[in-house]
Amino acid sequence: MKQTRNNSTILLAIFACLLWSTAFVGVKFGLQFFKPLAFAGSRFFLAGLIILPFCLGQLKPHMRRTGFYRIFLKVGLFQTFLLYGFFYMGMTLVSGALAAIIIGSSPLVAALTAHVMMHDDKITFTKLASIALGILGIAVISLSRQPWTAAGLTEFIGIVLLLLSSFVSALGNVLVSKDSGNFHALTLNSFQLMAGGVMLFLVSLFVEGRPQWPREPRFYLAFSWLVFLSATAFSIWFILLKRPGVKVSELNIWKFIIPVFGAAFSWLLLPSEEPEIWSVTGMGCVTLSILFFYRSKRT
Numbered sequence: 001m002k003q004t005r006n007n008s009t010i011l012l013a014i015f016a017c018l019l020w021s022t023a024f025v026g027v028k029f030g031l032q033f034f035k036p037l038a039f040a041g042s043r044f045f046l047a048g049l050i051i052l053p054f055c056l057g058q059l060k061p062h063m064r065r066t067g068f069y070r071i072f073l074k075v076g077l078f079q080t081f082l083l084y085g086f087f088y089m090g091m092t093l094v095s096g097a098l099a100a101i102i103i104g105s106s107p108l109v110a111a112l113t114a115h116v117m118m119h120d121d122k123i124t125f126t127k128l129a130s131i132a133l134g135i136l137g138i139a140v141i142s143l144s145r146q147p148w149t150a151a152g153l154t155e156f157i158g159i160v161l162l163l164l165s166s167f168v169s170a171l172g173n174v175l176v177s178k179d180s181g182n183f184h185a186l187t188l189n190s191f192q193l194m195a196g197g198v199m200l201f202l203v204s205l206f207v208e209g210r211p212q213w214p215r216e217p218r219f220y221l222a223f224s225w226l227v228f229l230s231a232t233a234f235s236i237w238f239i240l241l242k243r244p245g246v247k248v249s250e251l252n253i254w255k256f257i258i259p260v261f262g263a264a265f266s267w268l269l270l271p272s273e274e275p276e277i278w279s280v281t282g283m284g285c286v287t288l289s290i291l292f293f294y295r296s297k298r299t
Helices: 001-019 024-032 037-065 067-092 096-102 108-119 125-146 150-179 184-207 217-241 250-268 278-296
Strands: none
Touching: 001 024, 001 217, 001 250, 001 278, 024 067, 024 096, 024 217, 024 250, 037 067, 037 184, 037 217, 067 096, 067 184, 096 150, 096 250, 096 278, 108 150, 108 250, 125 250, 125 278, 150 250, 184 217, 250 278
């Protein structure tokens, strides 16, 4: 029974990461028509709203419980507002493929954060070695952008913003795993997405002005897909984080899948992007890091 549960956790984690890997294409396409913070705020508020009908039975009991408002606002601040504020701003400065590869650093950040904040999720030599290999790929990509040049500096700032999004994502993961208690995963996810979405949209009014919704039908196709994948992938991830025995660092190692498939989707679907030798090298390091981690774990 335990092995079956472990296998289902792995399969669901892979599925969620594959969904997230398609987001880079959708976001990059949508940013051609809409400003980043308003785009993100609208997306996540609607994603939370879509989940809400599936947790109506848990709504009243949760709203009466002490600490519910505090935890969903705190998770919404880190897991949606800060994470995707940095992410969307970073996406305006780098290509979709490069963003996907940089986001591959999130398992390292998650492992380090969990090591500091959770007593039962310490870094082992195996975790450290496999994550270091993945980060080597990220370093190769980052240095290849030549951040000491003017053009490279713009991309480097985008990379820093994406790394900051990984850091606040790791904090959000720890909050869900450690502080969310027995709150229903879908209810918590619905409220935190709506709260984070509202925060992003309100900030966008001051930073970007009143949003002008585009008339391009293709934008709404991409937007609808992003809303769907947010509702689905976040719900799966919250459920997995609350499963007994699931460690934040081990679950997040599967996020190394995101840069591989995210970059591949960007190269296939975005006409302005194509693979480079450094990108492929970085992806190879990321793939090997996953294989090394799970092969060592089984032996």
